[in-house]
Amino acid sequence: MHVIKTADHSTAAAAFIANGDRVRWHDSAIWFARTKRDRAxxxxxxxxxxxxxxxxxxxxxxxxxDEYLEQFEANATRLGAHVHWARDAAEHNTIVAGILNQHGVRRVVKSKSMLTxxxxxxxxxxxxxxxxxxxDLGEWIVQLRNEPPSHIVTPAIHIRKEEVGxxxxxxxxxxxxxxDAQYLAEAARRHLRAKFLAAEAGITGVNFAIADTGGFVVCTNEGNADLGVSLPKIHIACMGIEKLVPRATDLGVFQRLLAxxxxxxxxxxxxxxxxGPRPGGELHIVLVDNRRSEMLGAGDFRRTLNCIRCGACFNTCPVYRRSGGFSYGATFGGPIGSIIFSAREPRQHKSLPFACSLCASCSDVCPVKIDLHHQIFISRRQLANLGLVSFSKRLGLRVVAAVLARPWLYRFAGSTARLALRISPRWPIYNRFNIWGRQRxxxxxxxRTFRELYAxxxxTPPLPYREG
Amino acid sequence: MPSSKDHILQLLRRNRPAAAELPMVAHAWTTFADPHAKFAEVLELVGGRAIRAKSVDDLNQHLSQLPQYAVAKKVVSLVPSVGTNNVDLSTIDSPHGTAVVDVAILPGEFAVAENAAVWVTDRQVPFRVLYFLCQHLILVVPADQIVDHMHAAYERLMQTGGQPQGSKDGRQRNDFSEPVFGAFISGPSKTADIEQTLVIGAHGPRSLVVCFLDPTS
Amino acid sequence: MRGDWAYNQAMRVGLFIPCYVDQFYPQVGLATVDVLEHFGVEVEFPEEQTCCGQPMANAGLHMETKPLAERFLRIFAPYDYVVCPSGSCVSMVRHHYEQILGHTAELDRVGLRTFELCEFLTDVLKVDRVTGAYPHRVGLHQSCHGLRELRLAANSELVGPEFNKPRQLLELLDGIELTQLTRTDECCGFGGLFAVTEEAVSCMMGRDRVNDHERAGTEVLTGVDMSCLMHLDGIIRRENKRIRIQHIAEILAAAIVKN
Known part of the structure; x- marks a missing residue:
């Protein structure tokens, strides 16, 4: 396994950055996606x-x-689909395996689905x-490498063409x-066509489900979802319960934003x-909660359920671009992943909300206006309340807060620190404990401070301004 | 123990946030003076090509000049009088049998100017996989069937009465009232999963030509 | 020489100088006073102020932030306006105090009257002409909180009309040349504690910004937040680059007030 499993984002990020050429390439490749988004x-x-x-x-x-899910189920059932409900990941997996085993299916093709x-x-x-x-070509590449995807839209964005070769x-x-990408993609095409033709069932994710029609929408560029569910007779669509929109006409808005x-x-x-299923076929829709209902009740983080998994917040995130998808150690990272997974498993993912400079770019690219950086800010408070902000950080900042609440102490501490910095030689200041000073x-x-100079x-007014 | 459905719905009801209004989707959306020109421009950007034909003869003339059509051994045409069909679909009983098709000439219901998408369905096509499995796809769309943007596209799909189904049970009909497969197709199949290098012809058609056929023909 | 902006004298303006500016960049505070006085504003500096509490808040320690936020509101309650040469600290007051303190009438009153220096000049004082020259190639660093929270300028993510308040002020100066960057508004990677907890990412982000300015031919690198500039300057000095850091107040003071 190539996967970096870590509970600490900054350590994994430092390791990623240590390979200078690669991180520069990764950053500019993904920034390119951001510029394409801007143009569009x-x-x-x-x-x-x-x-x-x-x-x-x-x-x-x-x-x-709740109402829209029931409406969706009624309409989907009327159209001939089988609708299943899964409380969690295990139940989802059991349902899907059950359908496949019931039909004796041994070969399945699957299009991209972050839910699965x-x-x-x-x-x-x-x-x-x-x-x-x-x-999906990117998904297949990471599957062949025995890796998870590193990005929700472009799963193999971290892999260079030489490595694909x-x-x-x-x-x-x-x-x-x-x-040559053309040559390599052609080889994949040949190989995967055989898989499509041999498959006994196709699994897809769902981009949008429509309450007022009972249908759902799957978006791809390669056509792999359509091939996967138009050859075999069985189609299983797996979706998180938040994928609903009330009306088909709402899709005009979302389709214009998504791609x-x-x-x-x-x-x-x-x-x-x-x-509904195609003539002679079978269509199963699996509705999965897996803690989404909990998120609905968590006022601060509810808006994460707006997410349409476009990946724009990943592409714009200056930290993601320079640390890679695996540095987050979660199903997916980036701004949205940091919020979702630290809310779900705070102990395991406590470093994620701190993998953020609070630059707020994510909130402004988000097509569904999730206030991502505010939620990250709030996530940190949740972690502090759970006692998950590191002891040294907490203690250090408590001392600072105590100093800042007392102007006399603040003045004293400031002048002492500045004096120490001024009279000390370089080596005691730039030691291994001075993280700031490693590269800066x-x-x-x-x-003298501003307040001293101002007084x-x-x-003796007026003090003429002198540059520098 | 309650069923999973009841359990989930119960949780959702318990955690239900304050009511938030469903907005009307209405705005002075951008429209185009020449939607066909916009469509053609965008289709070219996404790797496809648009053709305008005055008549079926004119269209067949255009087809004969397409290199992918000229060299095709197996051609399926489900558009009357357009192209030369040489695959008898009635002898094929599984969609897998269409894997040999080089060129498929299939109907498109309408086009969307803003993103060069064509709406297709499986209503007149026995195997929907044809849209995706053929090596080259040619869609024929009546030239007057074009809308500016996706809002108009979905309104069209949801408008009652205008579409082929008859009302059996007095329910309001729309394009999605009966089991149906429909897709917006914009350009040929593509991928950029290898270092973001664009490759046309990922798993599906290697090329897409959209032919607007004048309705008078 | 003082400008003919005497009518601004009627307002009572409290000067909010961030703690790190007080301690490390006193000249930025003085330049801010000079600029405001030039436009006829009599500023007062309440001595008892220390820090807005942002470092604690950003670490999630809202309980520890609360007394500082309350202090801030109490100290600045008497003023018509509060002006500060930092977008980030102003944003803390205007956008994040609510998450710390909840919605209060006092917060409404003080928060809405707390301005970053540039927006105070363009929006409240309506400065649209100055006499002064700054004949240098200047690179503008668009600090995130000023840009995306205070909306001091249109950012590249949003679709809407172009505007840029700091740039608008700089462009009033004769002889100034503003450099063109490849990434116009990417974060510098300071981010408070982030600069230390995510040191590797932070420094790479900073270096990328510095390199962009170097490529663009920036001679003086400026911005509305000394914290971002401190981080960039740390990299510039460590790598001996030929770029000088000046807070926008220092540029305005040098060009206008000296004149």
Whole structure:
């Protein structure tokens, strides 16, 4: 396994950054996605109106989620789909495995679904002797490498073409040293076509489910979801319960936002609407809670249920771009993952809300207006309240707070510190405990503070301004 | 123990936040003076090509000049009088049998100018996989069937009475009232999963040509 | 020479100098006073002020922040306006005190009257002309809290009309040349405690910003937040780059007040 398992983001980030060429490449590759998003969104004059509408539609949906789920189930059932309900990951996996086993299915193709990642579906099915092939090219690459995805939209964004070439050479027998994306993708096409044709069932995620029609929408660029569920007779669609929209006409808003935010495309190549099974086929929809209902009750973090998994917050995040998806050690990272997973498992993911400079760029790219950076700010408070902010940090800041609450102590501490910095030689200051000073100089300490100079200036006005 | 459905619904009801209004989706959305031109421009950006034909003959003339059509061995056409069909779909009983198709000429119901998407369904197509499994796809869309943006597209799909189904039970009908598969297709299949290098022809069609056919023809 | 802005004398303005500016960058505080006085504002500096509490709040220690926030509101309650040469500290008061203290009438009153220096000049004093020159190639660092919380400028993420208050002020100066960056408003990586807890990421972000300015030919690097500039300056000095750091108040004071 290549996976870096760690509870501490900053350690993993430092390791990622230690490889200078790679981190620079990773940062600029993902920044490119951000610039494509900018170009696409700036081409839509009503962009901010769309974001506002999308946010309101989602907030409304969440305020009546129980009703919309029942409406969806009724409509989907009327159209001939089987609707299943799963409380958690284990129940979801059991349901999916049950359907497959009932039909004696041994080969499954699956299109991208962060929900099935969250639930750990692949290992569960594999443990029952069912072969699962992830058919999104990026997902397939990481599957062949025995890795999880590092990004929710572009799962193999951390892998260089040379590495794909080596992987395909080893696994598919392509030419050694091949790096041409066209050639490599063609090899994957040949290979995966055989998988599509041999599959006995197809699994997809769901981008949107529509309460007033009972249908759902799956978006891909490769066409892999459609191939995966249009050849075999069985289609299993797995969705988190937050994927609902009330009306089909709401999709106009979301479709205009989703692909532009994700990849800068005006729409995904294939935006497929499934209403009922195809003639002679079987359609199963698995509705999964897995702690989403809990999030609905957590006032501060409820808005994370707005998320449409476009990945824009990943692409814009200056920390994600420079630390990579695995540094978060969660199903997915980035701003949205940091909030969701630290709220769910605070002990395990306590470093994630601190993997953020609070730059707020995520909140402004988010197409459904999740106030991501505010939620990260609040996440830190939750962790502090749970006693999960490190002792040294807490103690240090308590001392600072006590000093700052007393002007005399503040003045005394400040002048002592500045004096120490001024008269000390360099080596005692720049030691291994001075993390600031590893790569940065400290500001040269002035002799007098502003308040001292200001008081002096008031006595002898006017003090002409001198630069420097 | 309650069923999982009841359990989840119970939790959702317990945690239900304060009511929030469902907004009307209405705005002076951007429209285009020449939607066909916008469509063609965007389709080119996403790797496809748009053609305008005055008549079926004109369209067949265009087809004969497409290299992918000229070299195709197996052609399926489900658009009357357009192209030369040489695959008898009635002899194929599984969608897998269509894997040999080089070019598929299939109907598109309407087009969307802002993103070069064409709405297709499986209503007139025996195997929906044809849209995705063929090597090259040609969609024929009546030239007057074009909307500016996705809002108009969904309104069109949800408008009552305008679509082929008859009302059996007095319910309001729309495009999704009966089991149906429908998709917006915008450009050929593509991937950028290898270092964000765009590759056209990922798993699905390697090319897409959208032909607008004048309705008078 | 004082400008003809005497009508501004009627307002009572409290000067809020962030703790680290007081301790490490007194000249930025003095420049702020000079600029405000130039535009006819008599400022008062309440001696008992220390810190807005942002370092504790950002670490999640809201209980420890509360007394500092309450102190702040009490100290600055008497003023018509509170002006501060830091977007980040102003944003703390205007946007985050509510999460610490809840919604109070006092917060409403003081919060809404607390301004970052540039927005106070452009929005309250309506400064639209100055006499002064600054013949240098200046790179503007758009600090995040000023940009995305106070909305001092249009940021690259949002779709809407262009505006930029700090830039608008700088462009009033004769001879100034503003440099063009590749990434116009990416974070510098300071982020308070983040600079230490995520040292590797923080320093890479800072270096990337410095390199962008170096490529653009920036000679003087400026911004509305000395904290970001302190972090960038730390990298610049460690790597012996030929870029000088000046807070925007220092540039305005040098160009306008000296004139």
């Amino acid at each position: 969104s700036h081409g839509v004059p009503e962009w901010e109106t769309l974001r506002e509408l999308a946010s309101k539609i989602k907030l409304h949906t969440m305020s009546r989620l 990642e969250e639930c750990g579906l692949n290992p569960h099915l594999e443990s029952q002797g069912i072969e699962v092939t992830d058919t 080596e992987l395909f050479h080893e696994k598919l027998g392509t030419d050694a040293g091949a790096t 532009r935010s994700a990849t800068g495309q005006p729409i995904t190549t294939y935006t497929s609407h499934f209403h 100089d400290l500001p040269p300490p002035p002799r 002096a200036r008031k006595k």
